[in-house]
Amino acid sequence: MANGEGAPRSALLDEALGPGGPIIVLDGVWLAFDEKEILKNVSFTLQTGHTKIILGASGAGKSTILRLILGLLTPDRGRIFVNGERIDEMTEDQLMAVRTDLGMVFQEGALFDSLTVRENVGYKLYEELHWPIDQADARVREVLGFIGLAEYLDRMPGELSGGQRRRVAIARAMAAKPRILLYDEATTGLDPITALTVDQEIVKLRDLESVSSILVTHQLRDAFFVAEHTAVRQGSSLSFDRAAGRKAAEAEFIILRDGRIAFEGTAQEVREIAKKDEYIHAFLS
Amino acid sequence: MTGRFVEFTKSALLEVQEYVFLVGKFFRGLVTRPFYYRDVLEQFDAIGVGSLTVVLLTGMFTGMVLALQSGFTLDQFGARSMVGRLVSASIVKELGPVLTGLMVAGRVGSGIAAELGSMMVTDQIAALRALGTDPIRKLVVPRILAGLIMVPLLTIIASGIGMVGGWIVTTSLLHVASSVYWNAVVQGLFIQDVWMGLIKPFFLGFTIVSIGCHVGLRTTGGTQGVGRSTTNAVVASSVSVIAVDYLVTQFLIVLMY
Numbered sequence: 305m306a307n308g309e310g311a312p313r314s315a316l317l318d319e320a321l322g323p324g325g326p327i328i329v330l331d332g333v334w335l336a337f338d339e340k341e342i343l344k345n346v347s348f349t350l351q352t353g354h355t356k357i358i359l360g361a362s363g364a365g366k367s368t369i370l371r372l373i374l375g376l377l378t379p380d381r382g383r384i385f386v387n388g389e390r391i392d393e394m395t396e397d398q399l400m401a402v403r404t405d406l407g408m409v410f411q412e413g414a415l416f417d418s419l420t421v422r423e424n425v426g427y428k429l430y431e432e433l434h435w436p437i438d439q440a441d442a443r444v445r446e447v448l449g450f451i452g453l454a455e456y457l458d459r460m461p462g463e464l465s466g467g468q469r470r471r472v473a474i475a476r477a478m479a480a481k482p483r484i485l486l487y488d489e490a491t492t493g494l495d496p497i498t499a500l501t502v503d504q505e506i507v508k509l510r511d512l513e514s515v516s517s518i519l520v521t522h523q524l525r526d527a528f529f530v531a532e533h534t535a536v537r538q539g540s541s542l543s544f545d546r547a548a549g550r551k552a553a554e555a556e557f558i559i560l561r562d563g564r565i566a567f568e569g570t571a572q573e574v575r576e577i578a579k580k581d582e583y584i585h586a587f588l589s
Numbered sequence: 590m591t592g593r594f595v596e597f598t599k600s601a602l603l604e605v606q607e608y609v610f611l612v613g614k615f616f617r618g619l620v621t622r623p624f625y626y627r628d629v630l631e632q633f634d635a636i637g638v639g640s641l642t643v644v645l646l647t648g649m650f651t652g653m654v655l656a657l658q659s660g661f662t663l664d665q666f667g668a669r670s671m672v673g674r675l676v677s678a679s680i681v682k683e684l685g686p687v688l689t690g691l692m693v694a695g696r697v698g699s700g701i702a703a704e705l706g707s708m709m710v711t712d713q714i715a716a717l718r719a720l721g722t723d724p725i726r727k728l729v730v731p732r733i734l735a736g737l738i739m740v741p742l743l744t745i746i747a748s749g750i751g752m753v754g755g756w757i758v759t760t761s762l763l764h765v766a767s768s769v770y771w772n773a774v775v776q777g778l779f780i781q782d783v784w785m786g787l788i789k790p791f792f793l794g795f796t797i798v799s800i801g802c803h804v805g806l807r808t809t810g811g812t813q814g815v816g817r818s819t820t821n822a823v824v825a826s827s828v829s830v831i832a833v834d835y836l837v838t839q840f841l842i843v844l845m846y
Contacts, residue, residue: 331832371715
């Protein structure tokens with residue numbers, strides 16, 4: 305039990321918690337539901353401003369990783385650090401403080417049905433952070449403008465299309481300016497054009513607002529778009545250019561297989577390994 | 590067979606354990622911050638004002654039928670003038686609290702289980718936690734608090750309107766004078782009866798709403814699960830109303846009479 309209580313810190317963890325260390329660390333995480341092991345010895349780090357894209361078959365444990373990072377689930381073994389703080393031993397009250405720096409976009413959006421778009425997006429500002437109303441309203445307008453839905457302020461979630469709901473969910477997650485955003489199948493079920501809009505929002509947030517992100521998806525097209533593009537602002541215009549060099553290395557893929565990390569590397573490395581590894585080849589084709 | 594019994598026992602004990610945890614968290618949420626005042630007021634309106642019509646109708650018709658049935662029975666002994674005693678004693682001590690409880694269980698218990706259950710299966714509860722809100726403080730505390738306060742008020746209204754219903758039947762169909770009826774109503778009540786009628790609804794309100802919240806927050810399995818939770822909440826809270834009514838009555842009789 306290398307990562308159990310009282311065990312010495314692994315080299316990965318020493319590096320991770322050193323100066324300039326990453327914003328998220330999973331170190332030897334195990335999790336089982338009843339008899340079924342979902343995650344087996346999962347370790348990775350996420351550097352500030354970088355992106356991890358988690359791919360894997362259904363039930364491979366992708367969304368579970370996001371829920372562990374948010375503290376919605378507790379690992380059976382292993383350690384999880386967010387912003388240098390160990391969260392797997394925290395109480396729910398302590399986790400609330402950690403979550404102020406985290407935003408999550410849930411599958412299907414998980415918008416609050418009884419609240420308007422404005423109330424959904426500003427929920428954290430109005431209810432938890434108690435921003436002055438005019439300041440919170442201004443921020444809500446700002447983020448809705450960022451995702452191109454400024455005119456939908458007073459609509460109810462039921463009046464929105466699937467793509468709009470997903471974009472409102474992104475706006476809600478980013479409203480309180482968290483430094484980390486977690487996307488759980490943010491583009492699943494969307495048409496290619498809407499999915500591309502959501503992908504561009506993810507890239508914009510990462511490159512223009514320095515948000516670190518973890519993206520769980522089944523959609524390879526979206527995964528490679530986020531990994532291989534960068535948002536560039538020139539004056540008032542915004543373009544999405546092909547990422548190269550150091551920028552391309554800032555987005556890494558993690559491929560989960562049966563609860564274990566089968567591969568971790570950049571988009572280029574994924575393409576190369578797919579030529580040799582049958583499973584990854586089958587997964588990507 | 591033994592395996593299934595063991596599984597059933599384990600799952601029943603788990604449910605009880607989770608319910609006790611929920612109740613513990615409610616009391617903790619009641620005395621610690623943050624406290625969502627606006628949600629409490631909204632629930633007062635949803636549970637209290639929203640249940641008013643059904644409780645008024647139930648109370649009114651219960652009082653009317655009680656007067657009608659007892660009137661004809663008492664008539665055989667030439668005691669028609671005693672109808673008020675029977676109506677007031679039955680309604681204030683027993684029928685008012687229990688019928689209000691059952692009506693609230695049907696209307697509010699099911700509604701809470703369906704609402705929280707839908708929020709569970711659509712990840713809205715997880716989203717609340719992700720946004721830094723404790724679902725117990727935001728959703729459970731206001732609802733239970735509203736149940737605790739509004740069910741006794743609804744019971745007072747139901748009992749009051751029940752006696753008015755009895756008065757309508759007694760004066761119009763049984764041809765007993767109003768003064769005789771109201772005099773009998775007052776004579777039929779002792780202070781212990783009034784206390785019993787006031788104390789029991791607190792327990793019933795707490796039971797109904799806490800069961801609705803517990804069942805709702807334990808929902809799994811999509812829309813089918815929400816339907817199952819709604820049914821379970823109504824069944825569990827209705828049976829609990831009767832059981833808690835008996836237990837509290839037994840306790841109060843020992844204490845007061």
